[in-house]
Amino acid sequence: MGKLTTHVLNLAAGIPAAGMRIELHDADTSPPRLLAQERTNGDGRCARSLLEGGFLRVGRYTLTFHVAEYFRSTGTQLSEPPFLDEVVVHFGIANPEQNYHVPLLVSPWSYSTYRGS
Numbered sequence: 001m002g003k004l005t006t007h008v009l010n011l012a013a014g015i016p017a018a019g020m021r022i023e024l025h026d027a028d029t030s031p032p033r034l035l036a037q038e039r040t041n042g043d044g045r046c047a048r049s050l051l052e053g054g055f056l057r058v059g060r061y062t063l064t065f066h067v068a069e070y071f072r073s074t075g076t077q078l079s080e081p082p083f084l085d086e087v088v089v090h091f092g093i094a095n096p097e098q099n100y101h102v103p104l105l106v107s108p109w110s111y112s113t114y115r116g117s
Helices: 067-073
Strands: 003-005 008-010 021-026 033-039 059-066 086-093 104-106 111-113
Touching (some): 059 067, 059 104
Parallel strands (some): 008 104
Antiparallel strands (some): 021 033, 104 111
16 A cells, blocks of 8 residues: 655755655645644654545645744744745646655745645
8 A cells, every 4th residue: 555755855954855745635625725734843754644645645636835934933034025935736646556646845935846745
C-alpha cells in the first residue's frame, strides 16, 4: 500500500521550514473534507504520513501550506496583504499502491512543487 508525504524547504533562508501548518483536504467532496492537519518538524517534514494504506484512495486532493503564517513566525517582514498567504496544491492520486510525495520549496515571493516518491 502507498502513502502520501510532504516536506517544506524555506528557500529564502536555505533551511527546512519547521513549524509550518499544513492541511490536507479531500477535493472530491462538497465542501472539501479535512483529512489531516499537521505541522512540520525540525526537518521540515510531517512526523507521519498524511495518508497511507486503505486511507489513500483514487481521487483529487488539496494540500494547503500556510506560508505567510510560517514566515511571520520566523520574524520575516511581509507586506499586508502578503504576496503569498496560503499555497494550495491541487493534485490527484491515480494509483494508491504507489507512494506520493508532494514537497514545497517556498520563499515569501515564490514557490515550486513536484511529485516525488
